[in-house]
Every structure is written in structure tokens, then in C-alpha cells.
Amino acid sequence: MSAFQPTIKRRESTKIYVGNVPIGGDAPIAVQSMTNTRTTDVEATVAQIKSLERVGADIVRVSVPTMDAAEAFKQIKQQVNVPLVADIHFDYRIALKVAEYGVDCLRINPGNIGREDRVRAVVDCARDKNIPIRIGVNAGSLEKDLQEKYGEPTPEALLESALRHVEILDRLNFDQFKVSVKASDVFLAVESYRLLAKAIKQPLHLGITEAGGARAGAVKSAVGLGMLLAEGIGDTLRISLAADPIEEIKVGFDILKSLRIRSRGINFIACPTCSRQEFDVIGTVNALEQRLEDIITPMDVSIIGCVVNGPGEALISDLGVTGGNKKSGYYLDGERQKERFDNEDIVNQLEAKIRAKVARQDPKKQNYLRKARGKNNSSNSWYERLRPNRISIMAMD
Numbered sequence: 001m002s003a004f005q006p007t008i009k010r011r012e013s014t015k016i017y018v019g020n021v022p023i024g025g026d027a028p029i030a031v032q033s034m035t036n037t038r039t040t041d042v043e044a045t046v047a048q049i050k051s052l053e054r055v056g057a058d059i060v061r062v063s064v065p066t067m068d069a070a071e072a073f074k075q076i077k078q079q080v081n082v083p084l085v086a087d088i089h090f091d092y093r094i095a096l097k098v099a100e101y102g103v104d105c106l107r108i109n110p111g112n113i114g115r116e117d118r119v120r121a122v123v124d125c126a127r128d129k130n131i132p133i134r135i136g137v138n139a140g141s142l143e144k145d146l147q148e149k150y151g152e153p154t155p156e157a158l159l160e161s162a163l164r165h166v167e168i169l170d171r172l173n174f175d176q177f178k179v180s181v182k183a184s185d186v187f188l189a190v191e192s193y194r195l196l197a198k199a200i201k202q203p204l205h206l207g208i209t210e211a212g213g214a215r216a217g218a219v220k221s222a223v224g225l226g227m228l229l230a231e232g233i234g235d236t237l238r239i240s241l242a243a244d245p246i247e248e249i250k251v252g253f254d255i256l257k258s259l260r261i262r263s264r265g266i267n268f269i270a271c272p273t274c275s276r277q278e279f280d281v282i283g284t285v286n287a288l289e290q291r292l293e294d295i296i297t298p299m300d301v302s303i304i305g306c307v308v309n310g311p312g313e314a315l316i317s318d319l320g321v322t323g324g325n326k327k328s329g330y331y332l333d334g335e336r337q338k339e340r341f342d343n344e345d346i347v348n349q350l351e352a353k354i355r356a357k358v359a360r361q362d363p364k365k366q367n368y369l370r371k372a373r374g375k376n377n378s379s380n381s382w383y384e385r386l387r388p389n390r391i392s393i394m395a396m397d
Contacts, residue, residue: 006260010232013203016132016176019083019104021058023132023178023236024203028262029229030236031252032059033245034087039069039076046079048245053082055249056264056296059236061085061107070094074101085134092118099125107134109165116168123172132176135165138209139183139192153183155191162196178202178235182209186224193228203235214243218251222258229259263298266354269313270303277305278323279343287347288354297358302331303350311336319353321346332357 015025037044083104139153150157158181183189239248256262302320304310314320314331322329327340
């Protein structure tokens with residue numbers, strides 16, 4: 001990795017826990033997604049949640065619009081390990097029901113739950129069961145009076161909406177919450193979050209809502225969230241794509257990885273190719289991305305098709321390959337190796353080297369766990385409450 005390390009001063013915020021995952025404070029920025037199955041289809045929803053966890057999801061949100069969905073949520077919760085957020089609107093009784101079933105976080109808008117006695121019932125229940133709440137403000141569902149006041153969704157309108165909901169929770173002496181102010185317009189969302197970051201100390205959940213399909217949505221999210229994260233704003237994020245939710249997790253980690261905030265898996269550095277390439281760079285990268293999806297160890301791997309930029313990139317990579325005539329140069333930890341790769345078998349050879357390096361680095365995970373335990377021997381330490389696979393992911397942050 002390059003010796004140049006950018007400095008990002010993270011916004012100070014309080015820390016809450018969604019299940020065993022810390023949000024805010026000095027905790028790693030958590031990546032989450034949302035199921036798009038029918039919640040009442042328990043089998044399909046459980047399968048999707050497990051697939052999201054396999055690619056690194058720290059938290060998964062599930063829509064619970066009805067009491068039937070709440071009963072399904074009970075079964076779902078019993079079959080998965082990752083913390084679950086229940087997305088609830090309008091009917092406060094659904095929130096009370098999923099609280100009984102062990103929900104890890106409630107996503108509500110206090111303003112659409114109804115009378116204050118209903119909001120109080122939800123908050124009292126959340127307090128008793130140590131369940132945090134996410135206040136989710138969205139430009140597409142802004143309160144009517146705020147639309148009339150501002151004429152259209154504006155950063156000030158989203159901020160005012162959020163602070164209304166925050167005030168309700170403050171009045172009820174409840175501080176275990178996080179807040180989001182999402183919009184589909186990048187600049188509207190970014191400025192809204194900037195204002196909110198100055199106004200409150202609670203953790204912020206980042207997102208560009210309804211961002212679009214896989215490609216356009218990923219770009220919009222990277223631009224918007226990248227601006228905020230580079231300014232130190234944000235404690236958890238969800239990439240909203242009209243695509244397979246698995247892509248949301250991948251894009252989320254790619255954004256964090258590109259800013260060197262949190263790394264998971266391999267960061268491929270690959271040239272766009274030209275007539276100088278000595279092997280199929282594009283095919284090699286595509287094949288390795290698919291083959292190595294199971295790798296969670298952070299690693300920079302440069303795959304450059306010729307000797308113009310190849311050696312320079314390899315010097316600052318964990319592993320590197322530089323295109324040559326029939327055989328390509330191989331670099332390990334920035335040093336040129338005597339061994340060369342056969343261009344016709346470069347995918348297999350590079351995969352083997354990457355997996356071997358990962359295997360050698362595994363002891364670091366155990367060292368991390370021992371150090372973490374040494375900081376706090378209490379069984380209540382969040383390090384102790386993490387499952388082994390989650391420790392292995394977060395140990396690399």
C-alpha cells in the first residue's frame with residue numbers, strides 16, 4: 001500500500017449498539033442493506049439475509065408493514081445471526097410486537113406513528129428492551145407543512161423534519177437513536193447531512209435514497225457518500241440500488257475501501273488496457289473477482305498489462321503482476337520475485353499466491369482478538385459479543 005495516508009478527522013458522535021454491532025463513536029463504519037423479498041415469505045427472506053451476511057453485511061433491515069409480517073419476522077429472527085432492523089411505519093403496535101421478538105433496532109418516524117401516547121409506548125418499550133431507534137427522514141415523504149413552508153425539499157426542510165423527531169425522543173429522555181436524512185439528489189442529501197452533523201451528536205446513517213440501477217446508483221452513492229465520508233461524516237451506510245441487495249454491500253465496502261476508511265477483501269488495481277498489454281487484463285480481473293469473493297483479508301493486488309506502469313504499481317501493492325512477453329513479472333510485498341507467471345495460466349497462479357498470502361496472515365486475526373480482550377476483560381465488551389466471523393471482518397479495519 002502507498003505510504004501516503006490521507007487524514008480524515010471523523011465527526012464525534014455518541015455510540016449505540018444495533019445488536020452486537022457498535023454504531024458511532026470510534027466504531028468501524030457499518031455497512032448494511034435491506035431485504036427485497038416478501039417478509040411473509042420466511043424461507044426466501046432468511047436465504048437473502050444469509051447471503052447478505054456472507055458478503056459482509058453488518059446489519060440487515062427488513063420491512064414489517066403488517067402484523068402478519070411481524071409474525072414472520074419472529075421466525076426470521078430465530079434463523080439468522082446478523083442484527084436485524086425492523087422498518088415500521090404508521091402502526092405503533094407492530095413496533096411493540098417485533099420488540100417482543102428480539103428486533104435489534106426499530107426504524108420509525110415518530111411523526112407518523114400517531115399520538116404522543118403511542119410514540120411514548122414505543123419509546124418506553126425500546127428503552128426497557130435496550131433497542132435503539134433510527135429516525136429516517138426522506139425527501140420523498142416530507143411532512144406537508146414543511147413542503148408548503150419551503151416550497152420543495154431543501155436541506156433546511158430535511159433538517160427541520162429530523163429535529164422535530166429528535167425533539168420528541170429528547171422530550172421522552174431517549175438517547176439511543178441514530179438519524180438519516182436521505183434524498184435521491186446528491187447535493188440535497190449531502191448538504192442535509194452536513195447541517196444535521198452540526199446540529200446533533202447522535203450517529204448518522206448515510207444513504208442516497210432511490211439512487212437508481214446498479215451502475216448509476218453506485219456512482220451517485222459513491223459521489224454523495226464519498227463527499228460526506230471524506231469530511232468525517234457518517235457512522236453507518238446503506239447503498240440503495242434497484243438491484244440485488246448483495247451489490248449494495250459490495251458497493252458500500254468499495255466506497256469505504258477507496259477512502260481507506262474500512263477495508264474488506266481485495267482491492268484490485270488494474271489498468272484499463274491498451275495494445276501494450278501482454279495478457280488479458282480484463283479477463284484476469286473479472287475471473288479473480290469472482291473466485292476470490294470469499295476473501296475478507298484486506299489486500300492490494302495490482303494487475304498491469306505492461307512494464308510502463310506495472311513495476312511502479314507493484315512496488316506499492318501487497319501482490320503485483322506486470323505484463324511481459326509470454327511470462328509476466330511477479331511482485332510480493334513490493335519486491336520483485338525471481339518467479340514469473342505464465343501468461344496463459346496467470347489467473348490460476350495469481351489466485352494461488354493470493355490465497356497463500358492470506359493463509360500466512362491469518363494469525364493476525366488471533367492477535368487482534370487477544371489485544372481486544374486485553375483492553376476490556378468484561379464479558380460486556382463489544383469485542384466479546386462479536387461472533388468469530390464478525391471479528392475477522394472488523395479486525396482488518
